Amino acid sequence: MTDIDQIKQKVDIVSLISEYVTLKKTGANFKGLCPFHNEKTPSFVVSQERQIWHCFGGCQDGGDVFKFLMRIENIEFSEALQILAKKAGITLTSFQPSQTTQIREKIFEINRLASEFYNYILTSHPLGQTAREYFANRKIDSNSITLFSLGYAPNSWDSLIKFMAKKKFTAFDLETAGLVSKSGIGHYYDRFRGRVMFTLKDHHGNVVGFAGRVLDPEAKEAKYVNTAETPVYIKGNVLYGLDVTKDDIKKEGYAVVVEGEVDAIRSYQAGVRNIVAIKGSALTAGHVSLLKRY
Numbered sequence: 676m677t678d679i680d681q682i683k684q685k686v687d688i689v690s691l692i693s694e695y696v697t698l699k700k701t702g703a704n705f706k707g708l709c710p711f712h713n714e715k716t717p718s719f720v721v722s723q724e725r726q727i728w729h730c731f732g733g734c735q736d737g738g739d740v741f742k743f744l745m746r747i748e749n750i751e752f753s754e755a756l757q758i759l760a761k762k763a764g765i766t767l768t769s770f771q772p773s774q775t776t777q778i779r780e781k782i783f784e785i786n787r788l789a790s791e792f793y794n795y796i797l798t799s800h801p802l803g804q805t806a807r808e809y810f811a812n813r814k815i816d817s818n819s820i821t822l823f824s825l826g827y828a829p830n831s832w833d834s835l836i837k838f839m840a841k842k843k844f845t846a847f848d849l850e851t852a853g854l855v856s857k858s859g860i861g862h863y864y865d866r867f868r869g870r871v872m873f874t875l876k877d878h879h880g881n882v883v884g885f886a887g888r889v890l891d892p893e894a895k896e897a898k899y900v901n902t903a904e905t906p907v908y909i910k911g912n913v914l915y916g917l918d919v920t921k922d923d924i925k926k927e928g929y930a931v932v933v934e935g936e937v938d939a940i941r942s943y944q945a946g947v948r949n950i951v952a953i954k955g956s957a958l959t960a961g962h963v964s965l966l967k968r969y
């Protein structure tokens with residue numbers, strides 16, 4: 676049996692699509708509002724028996740689990756294959772990821788390690804003291820620090836570069852991930868220095884980038900610095916907190932959108948959990964279509 680057949684056998688199309696569309700059982704099939712065009716009467720049909728979906732409305736399109744995931748996440752086949760293999764608990768045997776996928780996976784890994792590094796400095800290192808006081812003053816508790824992967828980037832030119840070298844990643848790799856910058860004479864240095872760090876994740880929980888807020892009120896640098904746009908980070912497509920709050924948004928049927936990271940975290944702590952932040956940027960069509968899924 677091929678990897679693809681195994682995945683199709685293990686991933687149930689109804690539960691996969693239910694993560695995005697509210698489906699109702701009608702006879703032998705399931706029905707819901709098509710996520711790919713605007714409609715008021717459901718014409719999107721899923722057959723559990725045949726493990727396929729079809730839109731009988733505006734799209735007149737359909738397919739299997741792969742095609743659905745590719746369309747709704749706007750990803751290529753190899754990426755859908757990896758996501759579904761993970762879901763099915765299958766190790767892909769005859770699979771060569773495309774170059775784009777390899778680069779994306781590498782950036783996710785670098786970002787994940789960087790997030791752990793910043794979180795360690797904040798929670799367990801003497802250099803994190805001022806940042807710990809900052810979060811305590813903003814009334815952000817230790818649960819939230821873990822849940823939202825908060826951190827602190829030490830005020831140094833190369834602490835991240837040195838840490839990542841031990842993990843076998845070069846400064847050039849870090850530049851691809853948007854975590855270091857290059858000086859006029861070609862020296863690499865940490866992009867985030869002396870900043871409290873907010874980890875930005877996509878709705879799958881992949882770390883796509885960071886927002887760093889300067890701690891020193893007298894500092895001349897910009898108050899906020901974000902990761903530069905990279906192959907995995909497009910500013911208008913990321914909603915802060917969505918990876919944590921998506922189930923609460925689905926449960927409530929709506930989302931509260933706030934401006935800043937701290938607003939979202941404080942709201943979550945206070946029990947209003949169907950919350951996301953747009954991080955001070957404008958609300959984009961990308962944000963809205965992402966929210967619409969839930």
Ligand code: ZN
Nearest residue numbers: 709712730734
């Ligand atoms: Zn449709």
